[in-house]
Amino acid sequence: MKAFATLADIEALERAPLATLAPNRTPYQLIRAIAERFPDREAFTFLPDASLDTPPQRVTYRELLAHIHRAANAFRALGVHESDTVGMLAPNTPEAHAVLWGAQLAGRVCPINFLLQPDHIAALLKASGAKVLVALGPNAELAVWPTALAVQALHATTLVPISVDEPVPGTPSLQDLMAAQPDTLTFEPDLNPDRVVALFHTGGTTGAPKLAQHTAGNEAHTAWFAHAYYDMDDTAVEVNGFPLFHVAGAFVYGLALLAIGARQVLPTLSGMRNTGFVKAYWQFCERERVTHLACVPTVLASLLGVPVNAKIEGVRAAFTGGSPLPAELAQRFETATGIPVRNILGMTECAGLVSIEPLLGPRTPGSAGLRLPYTEVHAVPWRDGEAKLGERCAAGETGVLVLRGPHMSPGYLDAKRNAGLFEHGWIVTGDLGHIDDAGRIHITGRAKDVIIRGSHNIDPGLVEDAFMAHPAVLQCAVVAEPDAYAGEVPVAFVVLRAGVGVDADGLLREVAPQVYERPACPKRVVLVDALPLTAIGKVFKPTLRLRAIEIRLTEIAQGLAPDRAVRVDASDEGGRQRALITLAGAADEDLSQRLRAALAAIALTVDIRFG
Template identity: 90%
Template structure:
């Protein structure tokens, strides 16, 4: 397959049948074919720590395939069949890959964020019907095992440790189970591409379990076509510091390389959270002859703070996704490193990929690139509170992005959760954006992130762009603050660059003239040391929305009771925000009534307490 440059390249490929272009329609078949072509090529280079003189663990494709076979056999021996689930609490290591792909052969896999609370993890195990839980064993770097023990107390499952620093007495490890199995399959796997082989949780870190199903065909489709955008072949080497419970680590930057025989450098148990590794990032790039970087915007921003103290001429590209890519950040990174930046748009519900900016094409500010082959992506009007799936926006006209194709999930495990996203054979992404004349997809925000000031819709992404263009700003996120008169107003949370001598008011004065329209200008700027991030470094806006509520309600309460201590706690109850205001001192019904009157037009339910 030739590398893509324009939409015309994709459309030309689509003149051939999909079965001819992509003959391997499951992850296992992709990996098996690669192992047959390149048995002794390196699949993984695992860095045990962040020291440059520590020898890495190197795994060939022949060894990887054998480990996958052994894992599948071991899970089948534990009673796992096609309807059953193997859950996994583990970082991105070679052993975890054996679990990820082996479990899909025996039954299905459910990788879970080990940073979640034990009760949330247990709920995911319960929802998935997990029979087996594979978890990282005791070690000095990443404390997953105590969480696994707490989870097992809440949900009965066979607990299998991945041995690292020390064994778990009386409990066979994953390595023990693999060693007891042959390196060829002991059963005939069901390789139907329409079979659901994985469950990936999505929707943040709170609330009821939300598990997106992946078929084998979903995962294989995204993985097989990605390399033509990346301009990769088997000689490519990529740093993949993303967790396997996220589609970026598993597919966008994971299976996509396994499908073509390329090599992944896996940086320690902590991945990109290992500060020692980040400080030596460029030296590891030189040592391992890295050609491609797997990033999110916050990783790009972090790397800008690391001096380039190595020869990185072999690094051809930095791909980034997970959240919108500020054009100013991309330009700064390219100028500082000489490495081209390209953007990716992905979703858990379509095995990680919607579109990619081709490396051989230009970087277009605001663009998330071109759709995958054999898929459809359109911008459709949003009217009367609904997407108009039978209509199409003109080129350049903003609408809600919808998509469908072989990468589209069959839906959530709990079908009641499908409404609003899976509609009439389409995924309604909730992203606001448009397609330009060249077919490039542009994301300008999230439909749910739209700030409605009076009757005026404000796109927070465009406001963030204005702040990111200021030389003192390192990061910015704009969210809605409740307002008694306008309903909502924008508020900007900003991380300044080190040494920037600017206060919030001065920054707002300087940026305000650059905001795309007057109603979109934030009411306030809040300077923070760091923005809340998800496990892969994506800004987690729900936390900022709660903080904005707390700031505004605190102002209102303090104005009415200046002599009292005021504490405001905002919370999210299944997507609905609410707040508790606690006023110091004895109860005062008159004050309580005044406060309720002042808050009457604020669209946030509030409880008032004294004490």
């Protein structure tokens, strides 16, 4: 398939039937086809630790396919059939890939964030109908096993450890179960591309996390077409430090490379959270002949602090998604490293991809790239709290983005949760934006309340529930605060009950343990006398988002100019947030440049003035 540069390239491709260009319509068929073509090529390079002296674990495509077969056979032997689920609590390792794709053959898979609270994980497993839970076993780096034991006490399943440092006495490991199975399938798998093969949890925008259903065809569609945007072939090598419970690790940066026979470098059990690996990042890139980087904006910001102490001329691109990409951050990264940055827009509900900015095209500030082939993406008017699906916005006109296509999930496992997102055959993303004359998709804001911290979607309603359970809290509203590292972090605005004596820090300490996952815990609590309300008495969060911007930017500016008075005024112009920072005193170009550098990683238009 020829690499894409423009929308015309995609439209030319679409003149052929989809079945002609994408004959393999399931993840298994994609992997099997490549394993038959390149059996001895390396699929994974797993780094056991952050030392350049430690030999990596190398897995070929022949071995990967055998591992998938053995895992599928093992799950079938444990009683897993097409309508049954295998839960997974594990980082991105070769063994976890065997589980992810093998479980889809035997039944279906439900990868879960191991940072969630045990009761939350147990609820997801119960909803999914999980018969088996595979979890990372005891080890010195990542404490998943204690969480798995706590989960099993809440939801009884067959618990299978992935053996790492030490065996679990009396419990066969995944490796033991796989070793007892042949390396060819013992059953005939159902390879219907319309069969639901995976359940991925997402915070969504309201209520408890939801389980989005993926068909085999959904996943294969995003994976097969992605490489034409990345300009990759089978010689590509990518650093994929994303977890498999996230669609980026599994599909956007995972299956997309498996589908073409490329190689993934998997950096330790902790992924990009391993600070030792991050410090040696460029040296690993040189050693492993890396060509592409899988990132989110927070990773780009982290890598800017790592000296380029290796030969990285072979790195062709850094692709980033998960949260808005600040144009100044992308420019600084490109200037410092010489590596082009390209943006991605994705959703759990469409197997990870909406659009990609092609490597062969220009980086356009604010653009999330071009839609996938054989899909539709439109901006439609947002009025009276809903998307007007029968209308279309003109090129450049802001609306809410909607989409449909072969990658579109059939909906949430609990169909009652579909309202507001799955509407009349469309996904209503909740993202405000427009499509320009060249077909590029631009995100300018959100019509809904979800907070994106790094690559975590955080439901503010669940965080608010944790605060409202505290006896001192009368009202609470949680919104996004801009953050140079994480993109956004939650901040809680709280009205206290009359006569209570708790302060903001004390309240946060008491509530934090009750928040459903660590990334969802607010960075700060702001005590207020009243929350802004609409005419019908609903909390008006746009005002609080602007207040959160003002608080954070004031902190940053005051930190750089402690002797000056600082005023920050934030505003919202049709979904585009911007801020004016006014610093008292004479103009100071050096201070202005330092302030702009400090704000470069924040996806916000900022003006600075003195006086």
